[in-house]
Amino acid sequence: MSLGAALRVTRGLSGLLPRLPPRWGHGGACAPPLLLAQQRSNSTSTKIKVEFDPSSGVAVMRMQSPPVNSLSLDFLTEFCISLEKLEMDKSCRGLIITSSQPKVFSAGLDILEMYGKSPERCGEFWKAVQEMWLKLYSSDMITIAAINGSSPAGGCLMALTCDYRIMADHPRYTIGLNETLLGIVAPFWFKETMANTVGHRTTEMALQLGLLYSPSEALKVGLVDQLVPEEQILATATQTMTKWLAIPDHARQITKSMMRKATIDRLTSNREADIQNFVNFITKDSIQKSLRAYLEILKRKKA
Amino acid sequence: MSLGAALRVTRGLSGLLPRLPPRWGHGGACAPPLLLAQQRSNSTSTKIKVEFDPSSGVAVMRMQSPPVNSLSLDFLTEFCISLEKLEMDKSCRGLIITSSQPKVFSAGLDILEMYGKSPERCGEFWKAVQEMWLKLYSSDMITIAAINGSSPAGGCLMALTCDYRIMADHPRYTIGLNETLLGIVAPFWFKETMANTVGHRTTEMALQLGLLYSPSEALKVGLVDQLVPEEQILATATQTMTKWLAIPDHARQITKSMMRKATIDRLTSNREADIQNFVNFITKDSIQKSLRAYLEILKRKKA
Amino acid sequence: MSLGAALRVTRGLSGLLPRLPPRWGHGGACAPPLLLAQQRSNSTSTKIKVEFDPSSGVAVMRMQSPPVNSLSLDFLTEFCISLEKLEMDKSCRGLIITSSQPKVFSAGLDILEMYGKSPERCGEFWKAVQEMWLKLYSSDMITIAAINGSSPAGGCLMALTCDYRIMADHPRYTIGLNETLLGIVAPFWFKETMANTVGHRTTEMALQLGLLYSPSEALKVGLVDQLVPEEQILATATQTMTKWLAIPDHARQITKSMMRKATIDRLTSNREADIQNFVNFITKDSIQKSLRAYLEILKRKKA
Numbered sequence: 001m002s003l004g005a006a007l008r009v010t011r012g013l014s015g016l017l018p019r020l021p022p023r024w025g026h027g028g029a030c031a032p033p034l035l036l037a038q039q040r041s042n043s044t045s046t047k048i049k050v051e052f053d054p055s056s057g058v059a060v061m062r063m064q065s066p067p068v069n070s071l072s073l074d075f076l077t078e079f080c081i082s083l084e085k086l087e088m089d090k091s092c093r094g095l096i097i098t099s100s101q102p103k104v105f106s107a108g109l110d111i112l113e114m115y116g117k118s119p120e121r122c123g124e125f126w127k128a129v130q131e132m133w134l135k136l137y138s139s140d141m142i143t144i145a146a147i148n149g150s151s152p153a154g155g156c157l158m159a160l161t162c163d164y165r166i167m168a169d170h171p172r173y174t175i176g177l178n179e180t181l182l183g184i185v186a187p188f189w190f191k192e193t194m195a196n197t198v199g200h201r202t203t204e205m206a207l208q209l210g211l212l213y214s215p216s217e218a219l220k221v222g223l224v225d226q227l228v229p230e231e232q233i234l235a236t237a238t239q240t241m242t243k244w245l246a247i248p249d250h251a252r253q254i255t256k257s258m259m260r261k262a263t264i265d266r267l268t269s270n271r272e273a274d275i276q277n278f279v280n281f282i283t284k285d286s287i288q289k290s291l292r293a294y295l296e297i298l299k300r301k302k303a
Numbered sequence: 304m305s306l307g308a309a310l311r312v313t314r315g316l317s318g319l320l321p322r323l324p325p326r327w328g329h330g331g332a333c334a335p336p337l338l339l340a341q342q343r344s345n346s347t348s349t350k351i352k353v354e355f356d357p358s359s360g361v362a363v364m365r366m367q368s369p370p371v372n373s374l375s376l377d378f379l380t381e382f383c384i385s386l387e388k389l390e391m392d393k394s395c396r397g398l399i400i401t402s403s404q405p406k407v408f409s410a411g412l413d414i415l416e417m418y419g420k421s422p423e424r425c426g427e428f429w430k431a432v433q434e435m436w437l438k439l440y441s442s443d444m445i446t447i448a449a450i451n452g453s454s455p456a457g458g459c460l461m462a463l464t465c466d467y468r469i470m471a472d473h474p475r476y477t478i479g480l481n482e483t484l485l486g487i488v489a490p491f492w493f494k495e496t497m498a499n500t501v502g503h504r505t506t507e508m509a510l511q512l513g514l515l516y517s518p519s520e521a522l523k524v525g526l527v528d529q530l531v532p533e534e535q536i537l538a539t540a541t542q543t544m545t546k547w548l549a550i551p552d553h554a555r556q557i558t559k560s561m562m563r564k565a566t567i568d569r570l571t572s573n574r575e576a577d578i579q580n581f582v583n584f585i586t587k588d589s590i591q592k593s594l595r596a597y598l599e600i601l602k603r604k605k606a
Numbered sequence: 607m608s609l610g611a612a613l614r615v616t617r618g619l620s621g622l623l624p625r626l627p628p629r630w631g632h633g634g635a636c637a638p639p640l641l642l643a644q645q646r647s648n649s650t651s652t653k654i655k656v657e658f659d660p661s662s663g664v665a666v667m668r669m670q671s672p673p674v675n676s677l678s679l680d681f682l683t684e685f686c687i688s689l690e691k692l693e694m695d696k697s698c699r700g701l702i703i704t705s706s707q708p709k710v711f712s713a714g715l716d717i718l719e720m721y722g723k724s725p726e727r728c729g730e731f732w733k734a735v736q737e738m739w740l741k742l743y744s745s746d747m748i749t750i751a752a753i754n755g756s757s758p759a760g761g762c763l764m765a766l767t768c769d770y771r772i773m774a775d776h777p778r779y780t781i782g783l784n785e786t787l788l789g790i791v792a793p794f795w796f797k798e799t800m801a802n803t804v805g806h807r808t809t810e811m812a813l814q815l816g817l818l819y820s821p822s823e824a825l826k827v828g829l830v831d832q833l834v835p836e837e838q839i840l841a842t843a844t845q846t847m848t849k850w851l852a853i854p855d856h857a858r859q860i861t862k863s864m865m866r867k868a869t870i871d872r873l874t875s876n877r878e879a880d881i882q883n884f885v886n887f888i889t890k891d892s893i894q895k896s897l898r899a900y901l902e903i904l905k906r907k908k909a
Binding site for chain 3: 466546551
Binding site for chain 1: 769770801802803804805828831849850853854856857858860861862864865866
């Protein structure tokens with residue numbers, strides 16, 4: 001792909017907006033009747049809604065934290081608790097992750113958690129980001145991302161941890177690890193998750209430039225596996241899940257672990273150092289200044 | 304590639320059939336007159352037929368173990384002996400591997416070697432599988448797979464160890480590491496051989512789902528390098544070999560070793576643990592039960 | 607890509623010619639007026655011409671060592687000094703590397719530095735090759751290769767170290783690591799640089815066969831990122847640079863280092879052994895004989 005086709009700094013910036021005013025009337029995902037039929041809701045969370053269908057063994061997790069499912073500490077905590085519950089329920093074999101917010105899957109890490117916070121709080125936040133990644137990337141469940149909106153930065157990471165990615169084919173949606181556009185850096189485990197998906201070279205260029213891909217570009221480089229019209233995304237995810245469910249769990253789980261273990265181990269054995277590294281970087285004056293400038297752009301956009 | 308296009312559980316299962324009744328009249332490969340002209344047969348094996356042409360420095364190895372070239376302990380032993388003879392003959396610079404059985408290159412590991420056998424025997428079998436892989440993947444010869452039929456599981460592995468893969472373009476042939484469909488798991492060196500060929504992401508999805516690819520799908524993901532009509536497969540392999548033979552052996556061999564050494568070393572230094580791991584897994588009651596169920600399906604299909 | 611399309615031994619050999627008689631009247635690159643306007647020349651080198659434009663923060667480095675920019679010890683020394691000067695100038699953020707010689711970017715390592723030389727001299731030469739690679743692959747600057755001619759062997763390596771590769775779309779230009787055609791072997795860090803760009807399998811086949819790719823083939827496998835008509839190559843490089851310059855330097859540099867550190871560390875911690883390895887190999891009688899035969903072919907071609 002030529003650079004010209006891939007680099008869209010403007011879209012890049014808007015893609016990272018953590019506090020976009022929600023616009024209704026477009027793209028709100030509905031659960032297909034099939035899944036609602038026998039559903040058993042085990043959600044006590046306000047930011048995460050989980051519907052589990054014992055007859056199929058498949059749960060649908062909807063992120064519903066307005067306006068754009070930013071990954072705040074509260075959000076991540078609820079997300080991890082919901083995930084752990086499902087993981088421990090041996091009757092739950094598959095998980096579909098999607099968004100209840102219009103036009104966005106998740107806008108990624110909440111910048112407000114990184115700006116003007118104490119080192120302790122920053123460390124706590126980063127630990128929660130690690131936890132989300134560790135839980136998702138090592139999940140025994142079949143995980144499918146139904147990406148029904150833009151998915152920059154941490155939102156893209158979340159999608160990348162899944163076993164399969166289906167994206168709504170809407171020309172204004174984008175996906176990518178665009179951290180450099182804000183002057184921040186995707187850590188090594190973001191990088192490895194992406195490289196495991198699209199290879200070293202695509203990752204090198206995408207991370208340096210903070211590239212956000214349109215759905216068709218994302219399909220071309222392998223960042224997502226399939227595009228469908230937005231209204232078909234959950235039905236497609238459910239059909240795809242059926243095919244994955246036909247594989248014996250035990251063999252599939254061992255195979256998945258074999259593919260991901262090296263990457264997971266590198267974070268597990270470096271967790272504290274990775275937290276320190278993040279805290280030292282994010283609390284630097286120059287980085288805080290960049291974040292403030294960025295937040296001001298966002299405020300002006302909202303005004 | 305969309306999942307729908309790639310996943311064919313039914314074809315997957317039939318692709319692994321180790322005891323398919325042979326059907327004649329289609330696809331039996333014939334040596335081209337060129338190779339037969341000056342051939343010197345050094346085959347004493349019944350399962351492997353080797354024709355070596357001293358004038359070209361190229362040997363053709365035909366697997367001829369009816370019905371489907373299953374990789375039994377006997378087969379593997381004969382295969383490795385034949386391979387070692389060629390490897391030690393410095394006048395033999397290139398090897399073309401193909402099948403004399405109609406419609407199948409090799410159906411992979413013989414399930415009867417894994418079902419109802421003692422741990423000792425299972426360990427002996429696995430050591431022979433390792434040996435085949437080690438010898439092929441580290442061969443100093445130029446190795447070309449002329450895949451003139453389906454090539455699931457261990458048959459696919461065998462093809463993956465070669466320097467170049469030409470597949471017969473027949474829509475019913477399939478190739479892939481489909482172990483999970485049986486509830487078993489491709490070991491790490493199968494995985495690395497595949498990842499070295501098609502990359503991490505394609506391997507992750509293919510191994511989890513036990514994907515079997517049609518020839519055109521296999522070409523698209525890079526699992527094979529070229530498709531030709533079945534009747535041209537040996538002629539094409541011979542022409543391709545001529546191009547590889549133009550490269551100075553010494554430089555090519557060092558280069559090949561440099562590309563594969565890390566993967567080979569990982570098995571060489573973990574051989575005993577890998578055998579133990581296989582034996583512990585395959586002798587589990589649950590796995591034996593899966594294999595019995597599978598063998599019964601095969602029996603019913605034959606009846 | 608089929609082997610037939612990619613393997614061109616004849617072109618391969620001519621592509622490595624280190625002493626081709628230059629033919630003028632075609633392809634000489636001119637600096638666009640924009641860059642000449644405010645340029646400040648800091649070149650004292652005869653083989654390397656550097657123009658730095660303080661207003662844009664971008665330097666253009668032209669290799670001008672007739673006839674084909676062979677990488678001799680003198681050339682490499684001047685190249686590294688020029689590079690270091692730019693690297694230390696914090697106002698220089700981007701570097702475009704191109705050739706002033708017609709039809710060739712760089713013909714790669716100068717064979718005369720490897721033939722009939724003392725082990726000490728060979729070691730000194732190899733250290734300079736390492737130095738060029740280390741400086742380029744770890745550069746903090748944005749590096750863009752404007753490949754306005756053929757680029758075999760070491761010329762290809764130089765291009766591969768850059769952040770982005772634009773190649774002139776001329777059907778007779780070729781690019782690739784074709785060392786095996788001469789009976790020599792690309793060292794592990796050439797191999798890793800290529801694998802980081804085009805993946806393991808493409809590298810394995812290309813290095814074994816010494817493949818030289820046409821521009822369109824190179825684009826297809828990802829060896830270059832973009833093709834343009836030759837007369838537009840510097841303008842395109844300049845436009846591309848503008849996009850890269852929009853990314854905050856600090857975040858981009860850390861990201862680049864994260865992607866390349868493992869490969870760089872492997873050479874840094876094995877430099878002496880790598881030099882010894884090269885010297886032992888290149889001073890072998892058999893290799894010296896190959897090089898002499900090759901030099902004689904070149905002489906005959908020139909006559």
